Amino acid sequence: MSPGHIRNRENEATAGSDGSRALGARAVPCPHLSGGAALTTPRLGVIGWMFAGAVVLATIALTAGRHERHDPRIALWGDSLAWEARDSFTAAAGKDGVTRTTTRTWGGTALCDWFTDMRNQARRWDPTVAVLSFSGNTASECMHGRDLITAYREDATEAVDILTRRGIDVVLVDAPPRNDQPVGPDGLTELDRVWREVAAGNSHVRVVPAGEVLTDQGRFVPRLPCLPGEPCDPDGKVAVRSPDGVHFCPVVQPAMTACPVRSPGAERYGRALAEAARP
Secondary structure, eight states: OOGGGOOOEEOGGGTTOOOOOOOOOOOOOOOOOSTTOOOOOOOOOHHHHHHHHHHHHHHHHHHTTOOOTTSOOEEEEESHHHHHTHHHHHHHHHHTTOOOEEEEEOTTOOGGGGHHHHHHHHHHTOOSEEEEEOOOOOOSGGGTTOOHHHHHHHHHHHHHHHHHTTTOEEEEEOOOOOTTOOOOTTSOOHHHHHHHHHHTTOTTEEEEOGGGGGEETTEEOSEEEOOTTSOOOTTSEEEOSOTTSSSOOSSOOOTTSOOSSOOHHHHHHHHHHHHHTOO
16 A cells, blocks of 8 residues: 555644744844935836735745744654554654654565655655654555665665755664574664664764664564553563564554554553654
């Protein structure tokens, strides 16, 4: 399914608000004329007034929708892991004082599925921070015939360019590895290394190992010691990954359906994504 068919969600606190600010008028002092010369103001004809109006409208169009940088807006793009964690992400961001978030997530998607949406959101919604959480899906049409690592390197570079050109800071997230995903001695997957290559030397891009909260030194584990408030098993541990070895819901569940029980893995990952977006 393409992102064009996806129902994305924006934090209800911002519904109906584009964050635009009125363009304030600023007085421009008249240049001083020496020698007692009178200043003559030329009268504008129809064409002149049309041109002046066009300039004003263009200025308003460029200014509308822009927001002050002290008014944070966080956009989350991602695949099924981000989709599962979206509610926890929004709630955690709210606790950090960020009331303007939007989640653009769907299972099975890759970075290249979201380029058009990134351009649209960067222009219309104007986030201050974009969090990108992708774990390496390859089924999308835009991924056909492409090497996974090469494609994600190219597409992460493209996504970063789309967003940073609009002054948006980008966070590339290390997703928690699948049960069958190779992890190096440094606790990083191949995709984790790609993010670091893309971010190198760019002051507007950083990599955050958010997925570490669901791993044992970067490696897949199905259960972890309980955190305060989590539903604990008698051995003091809780399931943080799905029986499928990929997702978070602790019970077997059809793809892209809400987990029918509490999902500590999704909760932890959502909080980690929100923390990743902090300055």
